[in-house]
Amino acid sequence: MTERRTYSYLGPAGTFTEAALDQVPEARGHDWRPVHxxxxxxxxxxxxxSHAAMIAIENSVEGGVSTTLDALATKPGLxxxxxxxxxxxxxxxxxPGTALDDVDVIAAHPVAYAQCHGWLGRHLPRHSHVPAASNVASALGILDGTLPAQAAIAAPGIVRHHEFAVLAEDIGDNENAVTRFVLVTRTTRPPEPTGADKTSLIVELPEDHPGALLELLEQFSTRGINLSLIESRPIGDELGRYRFVLDADGHILDERMADAVLGIRRFSPSVVFLGSYPRADRRIVQxxxxxxxxxxxxxxxWLRGLIAGEPEA
Structure with missing residues (x-):
């Protein structure tokens, strides 16, 4: 009998995080725990x-999610x-029963509202905005009357859990906007390489001096490794001290990646290995x-042979 597992995600039901967790085949049929x-x-x-948690780590419009990056940097064992x-x-x-012509006030999380500003200006130019704590809170607030609005901006998944009148779809201004989520467990052996992998690290520089960041980046460039994310975050102990969140194309079991990580470890006072895992797009690393x-x-x-005194071929 399969062990029953629990997966945590930013809730309640109907969030983008729930939509990400729905993409995990091994999570289906198990318990999903909404958190705040x-x-x-x-x-x-x-x-x-929980066995694992689904969390947002990067948005194509807003960049890295600072609360996630800081938490991963300071909570060992993940x-x-x-x-x-x-x-x-x-x-x-x-x-239910609401029409678009009835809308004068719109409830929305400020980030969601900003990403729909163009559509709202074209279709509801005279509306006013009531801020909500989350996308789900905005939607539920118009159902239970706790928010003084006739409409709400929300993620599409909410309609699977509650009855609404869908007044408009695809109202975001950037049709290419994407949020990247990661599934996090306690420390475990990385999954086997697939050829389409990514390695995530958090690295502190040893000191602030000219070329310090270049020394870090050269550990990858001299080994032919592409970085798909470089995000700086303040360490917080004093001004001018930063850690860097890095996503590198490849797997820790690749010789070139292992060599790069060893190079970083030799000069960095703190290296957090967040994991090597399959890329979401399954694109083979070139x-x-x-x-x-x-x-x-x-x-x-060859080097071992030289040290051992073996004749060169």
Whole structure:
């Protein structure tokens, strides 16, 4: 019999985070635990209430999610095991029986409202805005009357859980907006390489001096590794001190990636390995032939031969 598991996600039901968790085949048929914030989700994992947590880590419009990046940097014992992409697509909802012509006031989370500003200006130019704590809160607030609005901006998934009048769909101004989510467990062995992998690290620089960041980046460039994310976050102990969140194309079991991580560890006072995991887009990582694993293995064997006094071929 399969062990029953619990997965934490930013709730309540109907959020983009729930849509991301719905992409995890192994989570279906198990218990999903809605939580209030990223800290609670990760605490569930660390304290054993949940097997894994789904959290947002990056948005194509807003950039890295600072609360997530800071939590991953300061809470040891966590490991990313997968990533998932969710299109940021908003709908305008009303209570049953509401029509678009009835709308004068719109409830919305400020971030969602900003991402729909163009559509609202074209279709409801005279509306006013009532801020809500979340996308789900805006929608539920017009149902139970706790928000003085006739419509709400929300994620499409909310209509699977509650009855609404859908007044308009695809109202976001950026049709290419995407949020990247990661599934986080307690520290475990990384999944086997697939050839379409990503490795996430958080690295502190040893000191602030000219070229310090370049020294870090060269650990990757000299090994043919592409970085798809470089995000700086203040460490918080004093001004001018930063840690860097890095996403590198490849797997920790790749020779070139392992060599780069060893290079970083030699000069950084703190390296957090967040995990190596399959890319959400499943795009095979490309690199020049001179950085193939076999080249690193041959060079290492050559050096060992020199040290051992073996004759060169």
């Amino acid at each position: 914030n990223v800290g609670e989700a990760l605490a569930d994992v660390l304290e054993g209430r 490991r990313i095991v997968g990533e998932y992409l969710v299109r940021v697509n908003f709908v305008l909802l009303g209570a 690199y020049p032939e001179r950085y193939a694993d076999e080249v690193f293995v041959e060079a290492r064997d």
